[in-house]
Amino acid sequence: MKPEQGAHNKMSASAAVAAASSLSPLVGLRAVVSSLVAFFIVVSSVSLLFDRGGQESRVVQLAMDQHRHQEVKMAAAGSGKRQEEECNWSVGRWVYDNASEPLYSGLKCSFIFDEVACEKYGRNDTRYQHWRWQPDGCDLPRFNATRLLEKLRNKRMVFVGDSINRNQWVSMVCMVEAAIPEGLKMRVYNGSLISFKAFEYNATIDFYWSPLILESNSDNPIIHRVEYRIIRAEKIEKHARAWRDADIIVFNSYLWWRKQKPDMKMKVMYGSFEDGDAKLDEVEMVEGFEIALKKLTEWLGTNIDKNKTRIYFAGSSPTHTWASDWGGDDKNKCLNESEPIVKPGYKGATTDYSMMEKAQEIFRPLEEKGIHVQVLNFTQLSDHRIDAHPTVFRRQFVPLTAAQVADPSSYADCTHWCLPGVPDVWNSFLYSYLVHK
Numbered sequence: 001m002k003p004e005q006g007a008h009n010k011m012s013a014s015a016a017v018a019a020a021s022s023l024s025p026l027v028g029l030r031a032v033v034s035s036l037v038a039f040f041i042v043v044s045s046v047s048l049l050f051d052r053g054g055q056e057s058r059v060v061q062l063a064m065d066q067h068r069h070q071e072v073k074m075a076a077a078g079s080g081k082r083q084e085e086e087c088n089w090s091v092g093r094w095v096y097d098n099a100s101e102p103l104y105s106g107l108k109c110s111f112i113f114d115e116v117a118c119e120k121y122g123r124n125d126t127r128y129q130h131w132r133w134q135p136d137g138c139d140l141p142r143f144n145a146t147r148l149l150e151k152l153r154n155k156r157m158v159f160v161g162d163s164i165n166r167n168q169w170v171s172m173v174c175m176v177e178a179a180i181p182e183g184l185k186m187r188v189y190n191g192s193l194i195s196f197k198a199f200e201y202n203a204t205i206d207f208y209w210s211p212l213i214l215e216s217n218s219d220n221p222i223i224h225r226v227e228y229r230i231i232r233a234e235k236i237e238k239h240a241r242a243w244r245d246a247d248i249i250v251f252n253s254y255l256w257w258r259k260q261k262p263d264m265k266m267k268v269m270y271g272s273f274e275d276g277d278a279k280l281d282e283v284e285m286v287e288g289f290e291i292a293l294k295k296l297t298e299w300l301g302t303n304i305d306k307n308k309t310r311i312y313f314a315g316s317s318p319t320h321t322w323a324s325d326w327g328g329d330d331k332n333k334c335l336n337e338s339e340p341i342v343k344p345g346y347k348g349a350t351t352d353y354s355m356m357e358k359a360q361e362i363f364r365p366l367e368e369k370g371i372h373v374q375v376l377n378f379t380q381l382s383d384h385r386i387d388a389h390p391t392v393f394r395r396q397f398v399p400l401t402a403a404q405v406a407d408p409s410s411y412a413d414c415t416h417w418c419l420p421g422v423p424d425v426w427n428s429f430l431y432s433y434l435v436h437k
Contacts, residue, residue: 094132128385
């Protein structure tokens with residue numbers, strides 16, 4: 001109660017008593033009692049009013065504090081969500097982890113290919129299997145085979161490209177097949193198409209050989225080592241029939257566009273011999289790459305159901321042919337390397353990052369049609385893994401001879417990847433986009 005209000009109440013009480021003394025005793029007594037009762041009622045009402053006002057103020061203040069606290073919590077949660085969404089999985093470091101890696105056994109995967117089965121063919125140093133990719137500021141979602149298979153239920157996923165893409169396909173098959181009981185899975189060869197089928201889920205994971213995307217003189221999946229490569233600039237439909245009905249398509253086309261020697265060029269055929277209008281041009285390899293991707297973009301824009309099909313374009317897979325690039329001996333190539341390069345931001349001198357940027361640029365017009373091509377950016381993280389290639393621990397049609405094993409400069413494979421290994425991370429990227437985004 002404020003001081004002036006207390007003084008005013010005291011004065012009112014004195015006046016009431018003085019007035020009562022001038023009346024008859026009975027009337028005066030009644031008047032005094034009535035006045036005192038009225039006074040106390042007024043005082044109680046005023047006190048209650050101020051007390052209630054204080055309580056209401058405290059309630060309002062508490063509500064405001066709780067609201068502000070909730071806003072802070074929501075802002076923090078929103079910030080965390082944005083951070084997770086914006087986190088770049090491609091930036092991070094390799095962490096040695098022999099507790100949770102590898103995701104499967106290369107010796108037990110019944111669908112592994114001999115060209116990447118390094119442990120099977122004598123590689124005793126298996127440290128390459130135990131490196132986990134750790135992005136900065138977030139975690140890459142842990143691969144869950146059953147969850148992916150549920151995502152693929154009644155669907156078809158197809159990897160389209162060259163032997164690097166086949167390397168990734170084999171990795172994916174090994175990552176999921178352990179979760180499928182015997183008798184409920186199988187692999188089927190049909191020329192350029194290899195199919196893995198998970199019967200319980202009615203799911204299919206395919207690989208289709210098409211190293212240059214367009215029709216070419218390298219389309220035979222067995223016999224394709226040709227020095228002079230020719231693509232047919234306007235011909236894609238023969239290959240596109242193999243992926244037209246797919247729900248998920250993973251393209252990869254880099255390796256075959258790289259120069260094997262300084263003067264290497266790509267021949268481009270327009271028209272056809274049948275119609276008598278055949279024309280042959282010769283362009284730089286990267287120009288051929290652009291021609292192929294522009295035709296692919298045209299096909300996707302015309303034929304893809306944006307509500308059904310999800311499209312991915314794999315990043316460029318680095319090769320580690322020149323050991324002098326990281327301070328090694330070129331005559332060994334990447335043989336005997338047992339650790340990743342730990343230097344942050346390392347980029348190999350022979351790794352071409354511009355082709356992936358060019359692919360993104362070529363695909364950009366598809367966005368206007370509501371078709372998004374997600375690039376799997378794993379180039380730099382793979383660049384660090386000089387330790388993870390088959391080298392001489394492999395079989396290519398036939399096992400290497402003792403003389404070939406002793407000549408790594410000619411026979412060590414520093415292009416493809418041992419399994420389990422680096423392509424498992426590529427597939428973790430793919431899994432994360434499919435399941436979590």
